[in-house]
Amino acid sequence: MNNTSIGLIAILALAVGGGAGYWLAQQRPAAAAAPAAAQQQALYWYDPMYPQQHFPAPGKSPFMDMQLVAKYADGNADSATPAVQITQGVQQNLGVRLTTVTRGRLERTLQVSGVLAFDERKLSVLQARTAGFIERTYARATGDRVTRGTPLADVLAPEWTGLQEEFLALRRVGDADLQRAARQRLLLAGMPAELIERVARSGKVQNRVTLVAPEAGVIQALDLRPGMTITPGSTLARINGIDSVWLEASVPEAQARGLREGQAVQATLPGFPGETVPGKVTALLADADLQSRTLRLRIELPNADGRLRPGMTAQVTLHPAPATDDSLLLPAEAVIRTGQRDVVMLAEDQGRFRPVEVTLGQESGGQVAVLRGLQAGQQVVASGQFLIDSEASLKGIEATTAPDSPPAASPLQQESRP
Known part of the structure; x- marks a missing residue:
């Protein structure tokens, strides 16, 4: 065998040996990794498209056409509390x-908004106490502000005229018992005490009666026209006082705890910037709004100067009772x-x-x-x-409750700021 053949054989042997060594080197990590993977226990299997659903064994996903993926515990983490x-x-x-x-x-501090409304406790109604005819009105209309005793209309009351004549006739007789009985009859007929005193002082029949506003406020309804006939019990006017107004506000039912009647509040209005109006909670209404799940409050605000008008909006600051x-x-x-x-x-x-x-x-x-x-x-x-x-x-980590977990150490001991 010549030198050339010996050299070719040596080169071929080196090539085969090197390739075998490389193949063995590549197989050692895989062979070493296989036992490690086999020893690592899978926590569960899951579908990457639905990681919140866990499966106890491998298989095909019921959601997608793919195999389930194994989830292994982190090497430095507790498998009982994935994070x-x-x-x-x-x-x-x-x-x-x-x-x-x-x-x-x-x-706790609550900010609620509402709309001002008339104080319904200050509503006065003027009704006809006898049949009659309206002879004159005093140019009043709905929405006008009036004071107590403001004349509204003059009424001719024929029934009262006859009773007054009887009362004056009995006074001339001089019998005190008959006079008291006649006066009582006038009162039962609905005649105002002021009119009876005027008849007694003047000794004359008062054919016309002037209807006046029973209270100060705003006329909300007025049914008085010259020449019209009135019947007993008919409503002629409705007047609402305005020395105080209501603010109806809504509070979420989850925030209503600690609110009580008589609680002081502070109201602000867009019409009076920079000013606050003190008030108080007068009622926690019994019903709740089914749509918004809120409770309704009735807040009373003083209005001696008449600046607060029903229909205006206001914002109220509430201070519920703090927790004990x-x-x-x-x-x-x-x-x-x-x-x-x-x-x-x-x-x-x-x-x-x-x-x-x-x-x-x-x-x-x-x-x-x-x-x-x-x-x-x-x-x-x-x-x-x-x-x-x-x-x-x-990663399929679900939220759990941890009422008994001890305070955990944090990588940031103090609250960091952005």
Whole structure:
């Protein structure tokens, strides 16, 4: 065998040996990884399109035409409490801001709006007490403001004329008992006491009676026309006093706790900027609005100068009675409200976050009371929680309640500011 053949054989042997070595080198990591994967226990299987649905065994997804994907526990995480892990740098890039759950009393302040209305307790009705005819009116109309005793119309009352003549005749007789009986008859016929005294003083029959406003206020209805006939019991005028007005406001039923009758309020009106009108809650109406789920309040505002007019809008500041016991407080912006439940992203050590379902109480001034699910000292995400919640949903991490969980250490010991 010549030298050339020996050289070719040597080169061929080196090539075969090198290729076999390379193949073995490639197979060792795979062979080493296979036992490791076999030893790692899958928590559950899921469909990436529906990560919230978990399956106990592998197989085909009932939702999509694809195989289920195994979910393994993180190497540095507790498999019993799956969470989203985010590094400190990514947290800063996402603008994640944490806030601490504190304990204190919730100072509640409610701002509600309403429309002014007449005080119905100051409504006066002028009715005809006898049949008659209207001879004259005094040029009054609906909406006019009148004072007590303002003349409205002159009425001719034939029935009262006969009774007055009988009363004067008995006075001339001089029998005191008959006089008292005649006066009582005039009163029972509906004749005003002022008219009876005028007849007694003058000794003359008063054929015409002047109808006057019984109270000061605004004429809301007026049915008086010259020449018309009136019958007993017919309503001739309705006058509503305006020295006080009502403000009817609506309060969400979830915020109505602590409101009571007699509570002082402060009202502001767009028509009088920079001014406040003191008032008080006079009634918590018994019915609630089925559409808006609100309770109605009746607030009384003084109106001695007559500036407040029914139909004007006003805003009222209410101060419900504070809670007697301390409660857990949390910024309302940290809560994710789904309509069916309330969730917060609880911050744990090593940059881990997990959703926790909470039960909320009253809310005021950007703070909300937490009744169940958290403890004082724990930290939750106040900004950027929606991005973390989306990541948790993709990983199939469901919100759980943790009423007994101890305060967890946080990567940010103090509340960070944006």
